[in-house]
Amino acid sequence: MKKVLRYFVIGAIILTLLIGTAIGQTITSTIEVVYNSVNLTVNGQKINADNILYNGTTYVPLRAVAEALDKEVGWNQETKTATINDKAETVKVIRVVDGDTLVVNFQGREEKVRLIGIDTPESVHPDASKNVEEGKIASNFTKDKLEGKEIELEFDVQERDQYGRLLAYVYLDGVMFNKTLLAEGYAQVSTYPPNVKYVEEFTETQRTARENNKGLWNEENFNNEVVLEVKTSGNYVGSLNSDKYHKPSCRYAKNIESYNEIWFDTTDEAQNAGYTACGVCKP
Ligand SMILES: [Zn+2]
Numbered sequence: 273m274k275k276v277l278r279y280f281v282i283g284a285i286i287l288t289l290l291i292g293t294a295i296g297q298t299i300t301s302t303i304e305v306v307y308n309s310v311n312l313t314v315n316g317q318k319i320n321a322d323n324i325l326y327n328g329t330t331y332v333p334l335r336a337v338a339e340a341l342d343k344e345v346g347w348n349q350e351t352k353t354a355t356i357n358d359k360a361e362t363v364k365v366i367r368v369v370d371g372d373t374l375v376v377n378f379q380g381r382e383e384k385v386r387l388i389g390i391d392t393p394e395s396v397h398p399d400a401s402k403n404v405e406e407g408k409i410a411s412n413f414t415k416d417k418l419e420g421k422e423i424e425l426e427f428d429v430q431e432r433d434q435y436g437r438l439l440a441y442v443y444l445d446g447v448m449f450n451k452t453l454l455a456e457g458y459a460q461v462s463t464y465p466p467n468v469k470y471v472e473e474f475t476e477t478q479r480t481a482r483e484n485n486k487g488l489w490n491e492e493n494f495n496n497e498v499v500l501e502v503k504t505s506g507n508y509v510g511s512l513n514s515d516k517y518h519k520p521s522c523r524y525a526k527n528i529e530s531y532n533e534i535w536f537d538t539t540d541e542a543q544n545a546g547y548t549a550c551g552v553c554k555p
Contacts, residue, residue, distance in 0.1 A: 360424040360443070368419050370395045371410030371458060374442070376423070384437040387450045388428060389474050391462035393488070406488050410458040417444060417452075428467035439467060454478050457487025464546040465515035475512060475531055506535035508555050510547045517542040522553035 338345045338356045345356055363376040363385075371392025374385045392414075395407030425440040426448075433439055442449045451470070453459035454477040461478045463471045482489045510517040511528040517536060518525035536542040539555060549555050 357426075360426055362422055362424050365418045365421050365423055368411065368415040371407065371414050371453065373437075374414070374418060376425075376438075378425075378438065384435075385425065385440050385442065386433060386437045387442055387453070388439045388467050389441070389461065389463050389470055390450050390453055390459040392453065392459045410453070410488070413456065413458050414449075414453070418442070418449065423449070428469045430467055441470065450474070451477055455481055455486070457481040457485075457489045461512070463512055466546070468512065471512045479531060504533070504535065506537045508536045508539065508542050510534045510536070510542060510545075515547055516550045517547040517555060518550045519553040519555045522550055522555075524550060524552060 343356045344360075361378065363378050366375045366377055366382060368374055369384070372387040372390055374387070375382055376385050377383075378385075392410035393404050393407035394402045395404070395411040397403050421444060424443040425438065426443065427438075427440055430439055444452075448470075450459075451474065454461065454474055461471070461474045463474065481487065507520075508517045509520050509525050509528065510533075512532045512534055516524070517539075534545070534547075536545070536547075539549070542549075542555075
């Protein structure tokens with residue numbers, strides 16, 4: 273019984289730590305756990321967590337909750353660590369539209385997938401003047417790597433955008449391709465709240481690619497044109513880590529690390545990017 277109780281306590285602690293970050297941000301759920309007496313409800317629905325030890329498997333409340341929310345649970349016996357992940361969807365790439373957009377076979381249907389957190393230059397924009405050579409290079413890179421392949425999709429907070437496209441982090445052989453595009457310099461970071469799961473990693477990867485003149489950051493490859501322009505000034509500023517935008521004079525604006533800054537010329541531009549006005553500086 274002691275052992276059971278210990279798992280229970282561990283489970284409850286991890287539950288507190290993880291549910292908030294892993295699940296709380298994706299779904300508005302109320303989770304109540306009363307441990308010792310095993311009382312578990314998710315969104316008011318009682319979850320049966322009585323069978324703590326079953327067929328040699330230890331079920332902790334974490335598992336019961338996560339499974340009730342259709343999440344995948346991993347348990348590392350050595351480190352006594354539980355992980356909660358969204359279930360990965362394995363899909364086949366039917367074709368590559370451009371550097372950051374694919375058509376895949378998803379649950380028996382053809383679906384468009386937009387790789388999130390990044391942006392590659394345009395290559396198939398209906399307005400031909402927006403299409404650039406660099407866009408074709410990025411597009412060919414994605415075609416070479418992904419066309420016809422089996423990939424895994426991981427979602428962030430929003431599963432689809434306003435055009436109905438799936439928004440995903442795409443994995444090829446266990447490596448995230450969104451990040452590969454950044455590392456090779458074929459894309460730049462373009463993250464909109466609330467889909468910001470990997471923003472810090474992405475920003476860091478982009479910085480390294482830029483420092484090493486990878487791909488499109490190597491201006492010499494492209495007649496000294498600056499092909500990826502990151503706005504470094506404007507009338508309003510936000511952070512890649514938050515969803516607020518500020519006047520540059522705001523004390524919160526001054527706390528934003530320069531590599532996390534995202535600049536806007538107008539309040540409309542900020543709001544279209546998913547940012548809301550700071551309540552202190554009232555931009
Ligand atoms: Zn402010």
